[in-house]
Amino acid sequence: MRIELKGKSFAGHEVLGPLTLEIGRGQRVAVLGPSGIGKSTLLRIIAGLDEEFSGSLSGDDRLAVVFQEPTLLxxxxxxxxxxxxxxxxxxxxxxxxxxxxxxxxxxxxxxxxxxxxxxxxxxxxxxxxRPDILLMDEPFASLDTETASRMIGLTSELLERSGAGLLLVTHDPGEPARLGARPVQLGGNPAVLRDQDNGTDT
Missing domain, CATH: 1.10.260 (434 Repressor (Amino-terminal Domain))
Structure with missing residues (x-):
């Protein structure tokens, strides 16, 4: 899966700026940033739930999404x-x-x-x-510490067993390390991605 975003706007206000993100099976990436910066918007674009953006989304990976709310029937x-x-x-x-x-x-x-x-x-x-890539939008938010820790452990175990890749959206800087995910920071106005490992824009 690869996204080459030129921009995303709401009512004329540019929320996301130019960015590129690529992730495949077995790879894990975590997008960090404060509330309202555009993390969930980026995930919804990648999931195919928001098609109103400028840029391209490519890849035939099978995706599954876990939202902050369980969204059960x-x-x-x-x-x-x-x-x-x-x-x-x-x-x-x-x-x-x-x-x-x-x-x-x-x-x-x-x-x-x-x-x-x-x-x-x-x-x-x-x-x-049976996803190739699991998309997770603040999946451990609003859980108590013990429950969140248990959920992170379950997620890591299932990722290992399945071999699926992971794109995690979170505001918690501790979660990427526990899931073995490469952290990238979403920030700015409009927001762009910055690789935390080397400080370069993506």
Whole structure:
């Protein structure tokens, strides 16, 4: 997956400036920056959810997205929240639910689960889609420290097992290191990417 962005504007206001980002299977990148800088906007463009931008997006990688909110189907049971969106069979869904610690909760509805459990279900759903690259938008925000730590560990384990790449959007500078992701900083007006390892724009 490669994006060559010339710019992104909202109501005439340029939010994102020229930037290039490339990521493939097995590679991990974390985009850091303060709230409102345009991190989620960049991720939505890469995910194909926002086509109103100037530039190009290329690559045939299979993508899956984990948002800050679980975005589950409230009228479907937990198992169906994995099988239906991901298009996988029940055996694969049950296996992934077990891997994220949700074995025995297959018949529960999202409202019967804690926020942490809902986040784990969303993580299982994403990996059930067998992505080449996992896109994560502030996935550990609003979780208590212990739950967030457990979620980061689960994510790292599933990435290792699947071989998928990772594009993480976060404001927490500690998360990239724990996930083995190369940190890049989004900043400026309009915002551009700066590689934290060498201080150069990307």
């Amino acid at each position: 409230p009228w479907r049971r937990a198992l169906e929240n994995v099988t239906i969106p991901a298009g996988c069979d029940e055996s694969a869904a049950r296996d992934l639910m077990a891997r994220v610690g949700l074995s025995g909760r297959e018949e529960q509805f999202p409202r019967q689960m804690s926020l942490g459990q809902q986040r784990r279900l969303a993580l299982a759903r994403a990996f059930a889609a």
